[in-house]
Amino acid sequence: PGLPxxxxxxxxxxxxxxxxxxxxxxxxxxxxxxxxxxxxYEGKGMPLKAKISAISMIIIFCGFAVIFAIDPILIDIIVTLVGLTGILYISFRVPTKK
Known part of the structure; x- marks a missing residue:
């Protein structure tokens, strides 16, 4: 969950x-x-709509995991960091297809 x-x-x-x-x-x-x-593979990136959808899904599913499914604070921190890493990667490393 949380990964596009x-x-x-x-x-x-x-x-x-x-x-x-x-x-x-x-x-x-x-x-x-x-x-x-x-x-x-051709370096064209993702359409803006797909990027927004992917980032939204990361936020929803990581948020759900942190709020409802996971108890230890260390796991909450790890899930949050993994989600933020995914968001940053999609936002800055994957080009937006025009």
Whole structure:
């Protein structure tokens, strides 16, 4: 929870490119999410709407975990730091697609 799906799609594509050309091609040409992977690999970044959605999901799910699901304060701090890292990475390191 708290992580956008795009990173898992990119990780899957990275694994498939070395192990199965068939699965890699299916993933990269998928109508639903293939464009996100191609844009990332080509350095085009994420659309602004996707960035806002990803950051919102990080805030919602990390906030939910800190408020409702986790008791020890150390775990709360770690979840918060991981969420902030994701937000900063998406905001400043991933280019916004025009």
């Amino acid at each position: 799906t795009t990173i898992f799609l990119i990780l899957a594509a990275g694994c498939y490119i070395r192990s199965s050309k068939k699965l890699y091609n299916w993933l990269i040409n998928n109508k639903l999410f293939g464009q996100y992977i191609r844009d990332y």
